[in-house]
Amino acid sequence: KKKLILDLDTGVDDAQAIMVALATPDVEVLGITCCHGNTPLENVLKNTLRVLKVCNRLDIPVFRGCAEPLVDKKRHAGDFHGKDGLGDVPDPDAPGLELLQKQKASEAIIRMVKENPGEVTLVATAPLTNVAEAVQLDPSLPEKLKALYIMGGNCECTLSVCCLFMLTSTGSVQPPCFHTARGNTTVCGEFNFVADSEAAHTVLDRYTCPTYIATWEFSCRNSLPWSFVDVWLGQDTDKARFMDKISQHTRKMVQTERYQKELVAGPGFNSCDTYALAAAIDDTLVTESEEVAVTVELEGTYTRGMMVLDYMDLLKKAHKVTILKKVDLERFKQMLMDALK
Numbered sequence: 001k002k003k004l005i006l007d008l009d010t011g012v013d014d015a016q017a018i019m020v021a022l023a024t025p026d027v028e029v030l031g032i033t034c035c036h037g038n039t040p041l042e043n044v045l046k047n048t049l050r051v052l053k054v055c056n057r058l059d060i061p062v063f064r065g066c067a068e069p070l071v072d073k074k075r076h077a078g079d080f081h082g083k084d085g086l087g088d089v090p091d092p093d094a095p096g097l098e099l100l101q102k103q104k105a106s107e108a109i110i111r112m113v114k115e116n117p118g119e120v121t122l123v124a125t126a127p128l129t130n131v132a133e134a135v136q137l138d139p140s141l142p143e144k145l146k147a148l149y150i151m152g153g154n155c156e157c158t159l160s161v162c163c164l165f166m167l168t169s170t171g172s173v174q175p176p177c178f179h180t181a182r183g184n185t186t187v188c189g190e191f192n193f194v195a196d197s198e199a200a201h202t203v204l205d206r207y208t209c210p211t212y213i214a215t216w217e218f219s220c221r222n223s224l225p226w227s228f229v230d231v232w233l234g235q236d237t238d239k240a241r242f243m244d245k246i247s248q249h250t251r252k253m254v255q256t257e258r259y260q261k262e263l264v265a266g267p268g269f270n271s272c273d274t275y276a277l278a279a280a281i282d283d284t285l286v287t288e289s290e291e292v293a294v295t296v297e298l299e300g301t302y303t304r305g306m307m308v309l310d311y312m313d314l315l316k317k318a319h320k321v322t323i324l325k326k327v328d329l330e331r332f333k334q335m336l337m338d339a340l341k
């Protein structure tokens with residue numbers, strides 16, 4: 001079985017990712033570590049247990065992680081996921097937090113990886129605070145990981161504008177010519193990397209294991225058509241009814257013009273975190289990717305938190321990450337359908 005640890009800030013797309021993982025027969029979820037992010041940590045913990053309850057999998061250990069970023073001020077994504085992170089649909093029967101494990105998330109990651117050296121894939125779809133803390137506590141952690149999959153950062157879209165600017169201001173394209181990116185939270189910043197930029201920087205510098213990044217633009221390029229979403233969430237099962245209910249708020253948000261025009265593949269829904277999870281589960285799902293050294297901007301007035309891609313190898317980083325570009329959408333849809341059965 002493929003062994004996964006999920007590091008989440010359970011909002012709507014994290015919930016979808018959990019369900020895909022749990023519905024895949026050859027996957028074992030060793031544990032779920034929770035981080036601040038889409039909503040405050042207390043909600044993340046509660047949401048995670050709620051999803052596990054719907055899946056009848058409260059046996060999966062859930063760990064409390066960091067409640068705040070390393071340096072940044074706390075930031076949440078209530079507009080997108082609802083204030084409580086799951087569409088603000090109250091659940092009077094939500095499981096209590098006494099079900100949580102006692103061990104701290106970063107320590108639990110280190111322990112679970114140590115117990116299964118070379119076998120664990122860590123899927124991180126939250127701000128990277130827990131993941132950064134883990135490598136600070138145990139610098140040898142990346143050597144023992146099989147792979148790290150991250151939903152976060154951004155990679156493209158303003159390449160021509162950037163080059164044009166360099167051309168017109170300097171007379172030629174000269175180094176440093178880094179490519180700026182399209183944000184969803186700040187002008188150039190994707191939510192998870194902006195919500196803890198130092199953590200993202202630490203992780204991209206120190207995790208030298210095979211690393212795969214599902215960027216914001218990647219999810220925009222592989223969006224799910226609304227006709228599919230209706231069939232997917234309209235299935236006659238408890239899981240589908242739960243998902244349909246908690247997704248309503250996000251659906252309204254996604255259906256606004258500002259958001260829809262980001263979706264290069266046409267109108268629809270991009271379940272950001274689920275792409276990273278699905279790619280981790282099935283390494284043949286991604287049909288296009290590229291390898292490049294990356295880092296994260298920590299200074300810029302407009303660009304703090306932006307992922308920087310070093311196509312010209314100016315940073316001289318030996319470690320290259322794999323930037324995911326395209327998925328086999330039909331197979332991805334099938335995974336989503338199965339997850340709610």
Ligand code: BDR
Nearest residue numbers: 013077125190191192272
């Ligand atoms: C990321 O931000 C969060 O709101 C989503 O859950 C996803 O992890 C997309 O930028």
